[in-house]
Amino acid sequence: MHHIIARLTGQEVETTEARNGLRHVLSLSMTKLADGLIDPKLVLSWLLGILGAPAAIIGMLVPIREAGALLPQMLLGRRVQQIRYRRWVWVFGSVGQGISAGLIAVAALTLDGAAAGGVICLLLAALAVSRAACSVSYKDILGKTISQKRRGAVTGLAGSVSALLVLGFAALLLTGVLKSKAAVIGAIVSAGGLWLLAALLFSRIEEKRSTPEAPESAQGYLDILRDDLNLRRFILVRGLLVSTALAPPYMVLLSVSDESATGQLGAMVLASASAAFLSSYVWGRLSDRNSPLVLLFSGGLGAMAMGAAILATLAGIAEKPWIIPVVLCVLMIAHHGVRQSRSTYLVDISDENRRSANTALANTAIGLILLVAGALGGALAWAGPLYALTGFAVMALAGGFLALTLRAVDD
Structure with a gap:
């Protein structure tokens, strides 16, 4: 497998870094595909519309998702600095996103109207905070496990792989195959499963121990x-x-x-x-x-x-x-x-x-x-x-x- 990473980055690469690179690519590809399957701008907005949620609640989805994933990072960053193996922060964050996605599917199956909108917004906030944990830890893990001249190639490859898979999802939307509420809820359940699988794979990253730092x-x-x-x-x-x-x-x-x-x-x-x-x-x-x-x-x-x-x-x-x-x-x-x-x-x-x-x-x-x-x-x-x-x-x-x-x- 390390030959694949070497070809894609255009450089020779050590076996340990090649294994890490492949795990990065696969884990990120799964989480990025999950993002596409539960996209608040499209998928969740459509779903809440079908469930009869008020437009004001639907309009809160994107701000909750984007700001919620960023604002907690200073507090989370202080905790990350004290952890020796920081991949576990990413792992638990991915698990949190998977669980939140599963609960969103349950809410969509059991609630409707404003109640469904309010509960799904709260669960999306939990998903966003879990995503913040992944984001605040990932750059440090990437810097420790992948050399400087290969980092962009590894993350870029994951983006392209996941985008190819999202193209298939988009084709199903375009052709009307995914047109029912049950089909969209199924896509959200799949997103939750992908986050859990990514967490399992990322836990295998070979990471050097960090020296705990005094929190900022x-x-x-x-x-x-x-x-x-x-x-x-x-x-x-x-x-x-x-x-x-x-x-x-x-x-x-x-x-x-x-x-x-x-x-x-x-x-x-x-x-x-x-x-x-x-x-x-x-x-x-x-x-x-x-x-x-x-x-x-x-x-x-x-x-x-x-x-x-x-x-x-x-x-x-x-x-x-x-x-x-x-x-x-x-x-x-x-x-x-x-x-x-x-x-x-x-x-x-x-x-x-x-x-x-x-x-x-x-x-x-x-x-x-x-x-x-x-x-x-x-x-x-x-x-x-x-x-x-x-x-x-x-x-x-x-x-x-x-x-x-x-x-x-x-x-």
């Missing part, structure tokens, strides 16, 4: 932020580039005028999955070479995609079947570039004893920025989706150019 105090995190100018710039860049994640729902509003337009929804799911499959591995390899430059390119590409959606709307062609799915595909390619490069860059610039603290600090800050940016997008959307997209396009462009000021990564 709140003042300690503030000191890190005060003393590290480059980290502050990175947080600002990443904060501006959250626009690539917040823009897709507004593209949906531009293209779908009829709630029964499931074909168009399926086309957009297919476009999103295709973007991940086509770009994740490529972005990962490019991020290994120059992650700040990838941030520039992906931010600019995202801004161009949003601009294209705006122009298509002004020209009166946004509701044509293929226009917005194609534009969404470009936007999601840009978004995956942002995801790959920001993750690779943060690992590469952080000393081994600072990875967990830097990750927790950055992710907590981004959680707050997400809430502010989401509120800004919602305020602009009162005037129409075009205004929200315009604001997000400006953010993406600014974030891309600001990435040029980031410190170069040392080999």
